[in-house]
Amino acid sequence: MNSPADMAPPLVTRQLSLSYGRGNARRSVIDALDLQLPAGQVTAIVGPNGCGKSTLLASLARLHAPDAGAVLLDGRDIQRLPAREVARRLALLPQDTQAPEGLTVAELIRFGRQPHQGLLRQWSAEDRRVVEEALTAADLHALADRPLEAMSGGQRQRAWIAMAIAQQTPLLLLDEPTSALDLGHQLEVFELIRELAASGKTLAMVVHDLVSACRFADYLVAMLEGRIVAAGKPSEVVTAELVRELYGVECTLIQDPATGSPILTNIRSAGARAN
């Protein structure tokens, strides 16, 4: 088996341009962006609010059609692939995860099999096996019959990731998977993400917290005003200058003594430097 790093990047953008709105209200968000997601790794996309990172993720998942350029999934234009075909290769955990009332964890995970099923092929031995595996991977067996409403934020987010696992896609995109979660629950989700990368999946996530991004991602993409300003290994690309450029704040970077990943300390607003 090839090591993941040798494989071609499964998801690539070529001169991708995205915009929002219609007619006169049209606003360009991303202009001629080139990006490659390294195979078998976790990519974190960071940047200030409104830098276009969520729009980019939506476009990577075929939800947002580009004005120009293309998103290539395994070398083919994603917009020209049928929706079901895309859903068998790429799973998405969006921010807006509204679910029907009363749905249980196991029922939610079963929906992940949807792209592999048909009107007359609703429940195969394979479906059953994959759902069991997803429950195991997300450590949700004990909660399988619990309604989603009755679970903690971290458990619920794990259930959504388990649904994406049941899709059996080599690619998984996550839009702010840990927003609105407390520290313990964030860790729960990030550890699951690391396990999925270890099992050979390629993951990309939009993350707000730069420190978590450094800690849990292999590859960091920093965006500002629709451009990529830095991309690479977190320990190599994250500098005090980058933090100032992205967020307009001063900080001192130190290394986490346990993991070696960068940590931001002594954070202060850029104006405070003069004092």
Place this chain on the structure above:
Amino acid sequence: MRTRTLTPPVNLMNRRHTSVPPPTGTWRLGWTLAGRDYAVLIDRRACFASLGLLVVLLAISLLSLCLGSLALSPREALAGLFGHGAPMNVFVVRELRLARLVAGVATGAAFALSGCLMQTLARNRLATPGIVGIDNGATAFAVASVVGVGVSLSPPPMALAGAATATAITFALASDVGTRGYRFIVAGIGVGAVFGALTQLLMSRVAIDAANSAYPWTVGSLNARDDVALTWLLCGLAPGIVVACYLARAMRILRFSDAVAQGLGHRVRACRYVALALSVALAALAVAVAGPVGLVGLIGPEIARQLSSHRGVPLIASALAGAVVMVAADLVGRLLLAPIEVPVGIVTAIVGAPFLLWILLRPAPRFQS
């Protein structure tokens, strides 16, 4: 080249495959055809709910054939239905009550199925054709054709045109939100009010005879049915139910947010357009028969949801519940102040208003953020 002969080991394997344990609460119907495995899951609770509603519908239907100014025993009514017994009984059952019963069942089913479709695609229980003004649009156009404003189409196509017009205006007003959220509902209520006023205006401008003939359309009644309109409805309802059965699986995914549905490879937009077109057409055809008895579109799906499983969208159960409500309301309307008849639209309004209040005032459903 595909081989046509199946060796026994393959068959045995397939038999093992088709006995996969189903998820809790469902039955799995598996079979093998030409070497491929097929399986359909049947939701047990939804199945029982539909069967139960069917039994209730049959019972209330029999009751409505029995009761009236000429009271018959169930045995007499059934005999009359099949052309036996006293000629008077046969006439009353077959000519008077059966046609009315068929109209009640068909309109009730159409209104409720239409309501359930629209509630699901708008993801809001208030979004039924009766509330978002589609019934009123259909009514205004149907009344226009009856009181004669230079249009010579019969009520059903006019009702369809009216419903389509109201829907188009509502969509234009709610623009970027699509069929989502309160913007769509508020715009629809406004459009419905305008069409309601238009109906009143039409009624006030014509001779009293013409106004009388259009009266059923303004309150909702099964008394003055038009057989042509009923034929239109039945021709629309039959394929409508088939399409609804096909849509049921897709509609389950429409209950998730759009991003989730699209992430699962679901063609959200296409599905929503088909469901909307079906919903509007069924509401319009039902209005052409019975007038705006739109609250059935709210009550029917609500009953179905209470009885049925949370796993699916109870389209068939809604249609059955709507038929039960319509036939029961018509029966009450016929008997309550006999020999005076209370129009079915008024009965459902009296029953439906508390339902509407309950939906508005009950604690908001807990959706996860």
